[in-house]
Amino acid sequence: MNDIQRELLDIVTQVRTHLEYRKALGVNSIEQLHAETASPTSVNAPYAANAQQTSAATGENISESVKPAESQSEGLGAVRAELGECTRCKLSRGRKTIVFGEGNPSAVLMFVGEGPGYEEDQQGRPFVGAAGQLLTDIIVKGMKLRREDVYICNIVKCRPPDNRNPEQDEIEACEPFLIRQFQAIKPKFIIALGNVAAKTLLKTKEGITSLRGRWHTYQGIPLMPTFHPAYLLRNPADKKLVWEDIKKVLAKMERVQKG
Numbered sequence: 001m002n003d004i005q006r007e008l009l010d011i012v013t014q015v016r017t018h019l020e021y022r023k024a025l026g027v028n029s030i031e032q033l034h035a036e037t038a039s040p041t042s043v044n045a046p047y048a049a050n051a052q053q054t055s056a057a058t059g060e061n062i063s064e065s066v067k068p069a070e071s072q073s074e075g076l077g078a079v080r081a082e083l084g085e086c087t088r089c090k091l092s093r094g095r096k097t098i099v100f101g102e103g104n105p106s107a108v109l110m111f112v113g114e115g116p117g118y119e120e121d122q123q124g125r126p127f128v129g130a131a132g133q134l135l136t137d138i139i140v141k142g143m144k145l146r147r148e149d150v151y152i153c154n155i156v157k158c159r160p161p162d163n164r165n166p167e168q169d170e171i172e173a174c175e176p177f178l179i180r181q182f183q184a185i186k187p188k189f190i191i192a193l194g195n196v197a198a199k200t201l202l203k204t205k206e207g208i209t210s211l212r213g214r215w216h217t218y219q220g221i222p223l224m225p226t227f228h229p230a231y232l233l234r235n236p237a238d239k240k241l242v243w244e245d246i247k248k249v250l251a252k253m254e255r256v257q258k259g
């Protein structure tokens with residue numbers, strides 16, 4: 001492939017990524033894309049914005065003709081099928097396996113990490129290395145849940161080289177699929193593991209040290225940021241802080257369960 005072909009491929013990939021991102025936010029037609037471009041909505045409020053739109057031409061409520069993303073419930077299988085053998089970003093070049101996510105497809109609690117590491121890339125499963133064992137301990141020994149009761153996935157689904165942080169273009173390319181995983185699972189609680197997950201979901205530049213331990217919301221879902229298990233392997237003294245965060249999640253889950 002020559003330079004021009006490579007450049008063209010990059011442009012096509014970027015356009016496709018952008019359209020998929022908009023589709024995941026509920027923009028399903030060219031008209032709606034125009035309207036959305038003319039009056040951009042917050043990434044954090046796409047459902048509300050879509051639900052309130054009215055067609056200028058027909059006066060018809062768009063929420064009836066073009067369903068908002070939230071009501072476009074599709075199974076995880078459909079999301080995985082559309083992801084396919086994804087080459088939407090450059091992480092595809094170095095990966096062995098796409099690590100889509102695993103767990104209960106209607107989990108109440110969803111963990112979101114940063115990206116697969118070496119073991120995850122080898123096995124095609126999230127959090128199966130040393131950090132994964134620690135996360136499993138938090139779920140099983142700490143929360144008294146089974147790993148298969150919750151859903152576990154990452155911001156990006158392919159391993160960044162040398163376990164570096166995913167870059168912004170990679171996050172944006174992969175995020176539509178994460179959004180659709182949320183839409184399919186409809187968790188009641190989210191735990192964001194580490195800086196990348198917390199910053200991406202909360203659209204903030206604030207770091208995990210100040211974000212953790214406090215409730216936030218993602219698309220109306222309560223979200224607790226906490227340290228990534230890989231960080232805890234390097235800084236075991238901070239396990240107690242994570243336990244404080246987990247206890248807050250357990251307390252809220254219990255309150256909701258009791259109604």
Ligand code: SF4
Pocket residue numbers: 083086087088089090091092098156157158170173174
């Ligand atoms: S990280 Fe996501 S967008 Fe990039 S190639 Fe992998 S699955 Fe596709």
